[in-house]
Amino acid sequence: xxxxxxxxxxxxxxxxxxxxxxxxxxxxxxxxxxxxxxxxxxxxxxxxxxxxxxxxxxxxxxxxxxxxxxxxxxxxxxxxxxxxxxxxxxxxxxxxxxxxxxxxxxxxxxxxxxxxxxxxxxxxxxxxxxxxxxxxxxxxxxxxxxxxxxxxxxxxxxxxxxxxxxxxxxxxxxxxxxxxxxxxxxxxxxxxxxxxxxxxxxxxxxxxxxxxxxxxxxxxxxxxxxxxxxxxxxxxxxxxxxxxxxxxxxxxxxxxxxxxxxxxxxxxxxxxxxxxxxxxxxxxxxxxxxxxxxxxxxxxxxxxxxxxxxxxxxxxxxxxxxxxxxxxxxxx
Numbered sequence: 057x058x059x060x061x062x063x064x065x066x067x068x069x070x071x072x073x074x075x076x077x078x079x080x081x082x083x084x085x086x087x088x089x090x091x092x093x094x095x096x097x098x099x100x101x102x103x104x105x106x107x108x109x110x111x112x113x114x115x116x117x118x119x120x121x122x123x124x125x126x127x128x129x130x131x132x133x134x135x136x137x138x139x140x141x142x143x144x145x146x147x148x149x150x151x152x153x154x155x156x157x158x159x160x161x162x163x164x165x166x167x168x169x170x171x172x173x174x175x176x177x178x179x180x181x182x183x184x185x186x187x188x189x190x191x192x193x194x195x196x197x198x199x200x201x202x203x204x205x206x207x208x209x210x211x212x213x214x215x216x217x218x219x220x221x222x223x224x225x226x227x228x229x230x231x232x233x234x235x236x237x238x239x240x241x242x243x244x245x246x247x248x249x250x251x252x253x254x255x256x257x258x259x260x261x262x263x264x265x266x267x268x269x270x271x272x273x274x275x276x277x278x279x280x281x282x283x284x285x286x287x288x289x290x291x292x293x294x295x296x297x298x299x300x301x302x303x304x305x306x307x308x309x310x311x312x313x314x315x316x317x318x319x320x321x322x323x324x325x326x327x328x329x330x331x332x333x334x335x336x337x338x339x340x341x342x343x344x345x346x347x348x349x350x351x352x353x354x355x356x357x358x359x360x361x362x363x364x365x366x367x368x369x370x371x372x373x374x375x376x377x378x379x380x381x382x383x384x385x386x387x388x
């Protein structure tokens with residue numbers, strides 16, 4: 057039978073063990089951000105003929121498809137960014153709102169192709185009882201209890217940058233060059249970096265952005281039309297912007313509404329402008345120039361992580377391998 061002294065001893069041991077092992081949850085912004093489409097300020101890409109283009113030119117001397125035909129996907133993607141009083145930003149879908157909160161709603165209407173960008177990421181924190189940082193897995197959803205507050209850190213780089221540096225500065229190529237690259241990969245893994253692929257959306261389209269302040273709790277922010285109605289009802293206030301992504305031309309510029317205060321009318325005008333510009337995409341005087349318009353964040357991560365990824369991707373133009381097709385003749 058367990059006597060009183062043994063019971064007290066077991067209780068103390070259990071309590072100490074439990075306290076030392078309780079992990080700290082990641083921040084709310086980290087926990088609620090991730091696994092979502094992130095729109096970015098568009099930046100240029102390098103169009104590279106795909107293998108199919110090279111084969112077709114050798115066999116049939118055919119031209120590549122038109123730019124729009126080379127963008128296989130049409131999508132409407134929405135992101136809600138919420139800002140708390142501490143300046144933290146949460147990325148995610150629409151949610152219940154509270155009075156005094158600030159939001160940025162972004163809706164992209166895009167024709168796009170998806171490519172994978174290979175990057176290396178290290179996630180670490182400082183601990184109160186150790187000098188060396190603790191390396192964390194990108195999929196970790198908890199943080200060590202004894203971490204230093206605010207010490208969560210991400211490091212991001214593209215391995216292709218190091219490949220280019222080696223090629224241009226050492227002149228090394230062939231098997232020896234391959235050995236150096238493999239060693240660098242090994243060193244990166246030893247330092248705690250993880251190799252990941254980030255889906256990158258290359259294309260053209262339109263973006264509607266609403267920056268809003270919530271005046272009444274539970275205001276609905278599920279779409280531009282609804283946001284306009286909520287602004288009309290004095291449940292929120294803000295501004296509205298319509299922006300083209302890789303699309304230009306005289307008719308396009310004329311169809312764009314100017315930045316204005318958010319209300320039901322301006323929201324309706326934005327929706328009409330999107331429809332008008334989409335109908336002009338195939339016009340002869342419309343200029344199409346594909347750009348990086350967004351990324352998919354496959355892990356939990358806040359503003360710091362997103363900014364590092366975008367910064368690294370924009371250092372060197374992302375290569376977009378444009379597909380080609382064999383011209384087909386119409387049946388007689």
